[in-house]
Amino acid sequence: MSDLFSKEDTRPKSERLAELAEQAKSCSACSLFHTRANVVFGVGNPEAPLVLIGEGPGQNEDSTGLPFVGRSGLFLDECLKACGITRKHIYICNVIRCRACAYEAGRLKNRPPTAEEVKSCQPWLEQTLQTIQPHVILCLGSPSANAIIHQNFRITQERGQWYASKYAPHAMASWHPAYILRLEGDAHATAKQQLINDIEAARKQVILARKQTPKLSLF
Numbered sequence: 206m207s208d209l210f211s212k213e214d215t216r217p218k219s220e221r222l223a224e225l226a227e228q229a230k231s232c233s234a235c236s237l238f239h240t241r242a243n244v245v246f247g248v249g250n251p252e253a254p255l256v257l258i259g260e261g262p263g264q265n266e267d268s269t270g271l272p273f274v275g276r277s278g279l280f281l282d283e284c285l286k287a288c289g290i291t292r293k294h295i296y297i298c299n300v301i302r303c304r305a306c307a308y309e310a311g312r313l314k315n316r317p318p319t320a321e322e323v324k325s326c327q328p329w330l331e332q333t334l335q336t337i338q339p340h341v342i343l344c345l346g347s348p349s350a351n352a353i354i355h356q357n358f359r360i361t362q363e364r365g366q367w368y369a370s371k372y373a374p375h376a377m378a379s380w381h382p383a384y385i386l387r388l389e390g391d392a393h394a395t396a397k398q399q400l401i402n403d404i405e406a407a408r409k410q411v412i413l414a415r416k417q418t419p420k421l422s423l424f
């Protein structure tokens with residue numbers, strides 16, 4: 206794994222991210238490499254001021270190598286669109302880059318990543334964020350908030366609040382789209398609106414930062 210912290214790297218961000226993604230393809234730092242089909246490194250605009258970070262790849266992501274595809278991805282796109290944002294405006298990745306799964310009744314089923322797996326994958330996440338240097342991070346779900354904002358993040362109480370993070374001046378956590386899709390009725394509608402509100406707050410935070418730093422790219 207290259208160490209982008211140790212020296213000034215003046216290459217374009219897109220080139221540096223592509224190199225990291227290539228290196229990650231052969232990562233075997235945790236046991237998830239045994240069962241993955243693809244390393245899901247991340248996609249989007251390397252110059253994006255806003256980065257969204259989810260938990261980890263599921264089956265669809267593992268088979269395509271892309272984050273947030275399938276039902277969760279479509280739902281996220283719908284919520285982004287409600288705020289006038291498309292994927293070309295942002296960068297999306299996960300806390301871990303290989304699917305966490307276990308055999309159940311002869312089939313691989315998704316499971317939450319362990320603390321050791323998250324720790325093993327942290328250097329990839331850190332180098333991604335060090336390269337992009339986002340102004341705003343929106344964490345989707347508590348595993349992401351634990352990694353980016355603070356440990357033992359309580360998403361029901363702390364969702365929608367701004368924090369300073371060592372990875373970005375402004376970080377907030379919202380619901381993970383997959384969680385919202387499991388809710389029904391009023392609970393689903395409320396959580397969906399909260400996610401849209403949080404994305405909109407992130408968009409406004411970028412606009413505010415743009416006024417203070419005119420060189421920052423904008424939606």
Ligand code: SF4
Binds near residue numbers: 301303322326327
């Ligand atoms: S989850 Fe991360 S640390 Fe584990 S094998 Fe995949 S890329 Fe490497």
